Amino acid sequence: MDAFIAEVPNAPLESTVDTLKSGSRDQVVTGIVTTMFATISVIQKAIELNANFIIAHEPTFYNHLDETEWLENDPVYNYKADLLEKHGIAIWRNHDYVHSLAVDGVQAGVVNELGWNDYYQENAVLNLPKTSMKNLINHIKNKMGIPAIRYVGDLDQIVSKILLLPGAMGGRRQIELLMQEKPDVIIVGESPEWETPEYVRNANEMGEKISLIVIGHSASEEGGSEFMAEWLRKNIPEVNVVHFPSGNSLHVF
Amino acid sequence: MDAFIAEVPNAPLESTVDTLKSGSRDQVVTGIVTTMFATISVIQKAIELNANFIIAHEPTFYNHLDETEWLENDPVYNYKADLLEKHGIAIWRNHDYVHSLAVDGVQAGVVNELGWNDYYQENAVLNLPKTSMKNLINHIKNKMGIPAIRYVGDLDQIVSKILLLPGAMGGRRQIELLMQEKPDVIIVGESPEWETPEYVRNANEMGEKISLIVIGHSASEEGGSEFMAEWLRKNIPEVNVVHFPSGNSLHVF
Numbered sequence: 001m002d003a004f005i006a007e008v009p010n011a012p013l014e015s016t017v018d019t020l021k022s023g024s025r026d027q028v029v030t031g032i033v034t035t036m037f038a039t040i041s042v043i044q045k046a047i048e049l050n051a052n053f054i055i056a057h058e059p060t061f062y063n064h065l066d067e068t069e070w071l072e073n074d075p076v077y078n079y080k081a082d083l084l085e086k087h088g089i090a091i092w093r094n095h096d097y098v099h100s101l102a103v104d105g106v107q108a109g110v111v112n113e114l115g116w117n118d119y120y121q122e123n124a125v126l127n128l129p130k131t132s133m134k135n136l137i138n139h140i141k142n143k144m145g146i147p148a149i150r151y152v153g154d155l156d157q158i159v160s161k162i163l164l165l166p167g168a169m170g171g172r173r174q175i176e177l178l179m180q181e182k183p184d185v186i187i188v189g190e191s192p193e194w195e196t197p198e199y200v201r202n203a204n205e206m207g208e209k210i211s212l213i214v215i216g217h218s219a220s221e222e223g224g225s226e227f228m229a230e231w232l233r234k235n236i237p238e239v240n241v242v243h244f245p246s247g248n249s250l251h252v253f
Numbered sequence: 254m255d256a257f258i259a260e261v262p263n264a265p266l267e268s269t270v271d272t273l274k275s276g277s278r279d280q281v282v283t284g285i286v287t288t289m290f291a292t293i294s295v296i297q298k299a300i301e302l303n304a305n306f307i308i309a310h311e312p313t314f315y316n317h318l319d320e321t322e323w324l325e326n327d328p329v330y331n332y333k334a335d336l337l338e339k340h341g342i343a344i345w346r347n348h349d350y351v352h353s354l355a356v357d358g359v360q361a362g363v364v365n366e367l368g369w370n371d372y373y374q375e376n377a378v379l380n381l382p383k384t385s386m387k388n389l390i391n392h393i394k395n396k397m398g399i400p401a402i403r404y405v406g407d408l409d410q411i412v413s414k415i416l417l418l419p420g421a422m423g424g425r426r427q428i429e430l431l432m433q434e435k436p437d438v439i440i441v442g443e444s445p446e447w448e449t450p451e452y453v454r455n456a457n458e459m460g461e462k463i464s465l466i467v468i469g470h471s472a473s474e475e476g477g478s479e480f481m482a483e484w485l486r487k488n489i490p491e492v493n494v495v496h497f498p499s500g501n502s503l504h505v506f
Contacts, residue, residue, distance in 0.1 A: 037447070037451055039451075039454060039455060039458060040455055040458035040459055041458055058446075058447045058451075059447050059451075062424055062425075062428060062447065062448050062449070062451055062452045063424065063425060063447075063448060064447070070425065070429065071428075073432075074428075074432050075459075075461070076452060076455050076456045076459060076461070079455075079459045080455060080459075134506070137506050148401060148505050148506070149505070149506055150503040150504065150505055151503065151504055151505075151506060152502050152503055152504070155506060168445060168446075171315055171316065172315075172316060172323065175315060175324075175327075176323065179326075179327050189446075190445065190446060192421060192443065192445075192470070193311075193421075193442075193443060193469070193470040193471055193502060193503065194290070194311045194312050194315065194316075194317070194470065195315050195316060196315070197502040197503050198290055198292075198311075198312075198315055198502055199315045199329060200502070201292060201502040202292060202293050202329050202332075202333060203329045205292060205293035205294055206293055206328075206329060206332045206333075208328070208329070214503060216446070217445070217446040217447070218446055249405050249446060249450040249451055249453070249454040250403040250404065250405055250446065250450050250467065251403065251404055251405070252401050252402070252403055252404075252505065253387070253390050253401070253402055253404060253408060
């Protein structure tokens with residue numbers, strides 16, 4: 001943890017959700033699993049691998065701050081917390097720090113996953129060779145293994161300038177960046193319907209050619225956990241590191 | 254507005270997002286359009302119908318409080334605001350009030366749309382005849398005209414006890430009601446992935462039989478705007494009222 005945080009400009013952050021959700025700073029690490037969500041399957045995988053440290057990007061207990069008092073009588077919370085304690089598994093959320101690297105680690109990981117390194121200027125704007133929205137969505141589905149993607153706009157629109165914003169940074173921030181960059185298409189992890197999707201629908205209704213692709217939160221940032229695994233292998237080579245994708249919770253029928 | 258608010262217990266609410274987003278309280282109403290989202294198409298429909306009052310359930314300007322300072326230089330915001338001003342269209346958001354009726358108007362409207370009046374006890378819990386998740390999702394798709402639905406769980410699960418929570422009340426509230434009611438399936442409009450979907454995935458991983466159906470926010474509450482139109486026709490029969498569904502912003506490919 002300290003080795004990674006030391007690479008982050010202006011670290012440590014005064015206020016961060018990147019805390020230990022279980023375990024302690026002092027335990028000896030027997031192996032590391034990186035993932036988006038520390039699901040029960042991921043925890044069981046870590047136990048099998050005799051890895052007692054999970055680095056997850058997202059919350060463990062269903063809310064951004066991982067508050068747990070409201071869950072104290074809940075069987076799901078208790079099952080998960082007991083499993084972690086019984087097997088001595090520490091979970092660290094690495095969210096704010098990995099996003100705060102000089103080059104956002106999640107962004108870099110996702111660009112790599114999408115095969116777009118040639119177009120990457122180490123920021124959220126990529127100028128791809130012209131293609132249709134339909135082809136762009138198919139490319140993302142193939143590279144990320146997603147069966148269905150939600151979108152706003154026109155599947156026949158020819159697009160080149162992409163604004164790539166994995167995760168869920170909030171509609172206002174997404175829209176502000178969209179106003180600033182004026183891309184052909186904005187790609188996000190997720191957004192409440194009343195925010196970015198509604199803005200893009202209105203923009204299309206007034207005649208602007210702009211589309212929105214909603215990848216899904218988990219798939220949109222999985223590349224960031226792969227990035228994290230690579231970073232660990234390079235910087236702490238003596239520890240066994242496995243990246244285990246938690247996959248999408250939501251299926252489409 | 255005042256006639257509707259007078260029916261709400263404990264009204265007027267001290268703090269509410271149900272304000273006029275355009276127009277004034279004093280204008281003479283020439284006709285009313287009810288809808289989920291006051292999209293540009295809905296506004297144009299109102300202009301065609303010579304209806305100068307839109308009652309929408311959701312925000313007009315892409316954020317819960319309809320704050321607009323941050324949008325002052327934005328072409329989409331300006332186009333929409335100018336269109337409303339030019340044609341003298343008032344928009345009232347009726348969200349908190351319609352949900353606060355003695356029987357939640359959105360819930361009642363959605364139950365009616367789904368053909369479940371026989372099982373409705375005027376609360377969120379419905380005991381339907383036993384069916385599979387697959388059949389339940391197909392029923393919702395058919396009744397609401399939705400091409401694809403996201404879910405967590407098992408399509409073969411036999412379900413009967415439904416917890417019906419249209420809209421996006423927040424993952425914590427959804428999970429708390431789920432803990433309290435222990436339904437076979439919880440149906441919501443939307444939830445961030447790290448909240449309710451992740452909880453339900455974990456519950457399944459530990460062996461609990463519970464599923465989640467994410468209808469989509471807009472479709473999940475459209476019945477509430479139909480309810481509102483019916484209410485207006487009954488209580489203010491002298492005014493022409495049209496319900497115009499705004500439809501889903503997001504398509505699936």
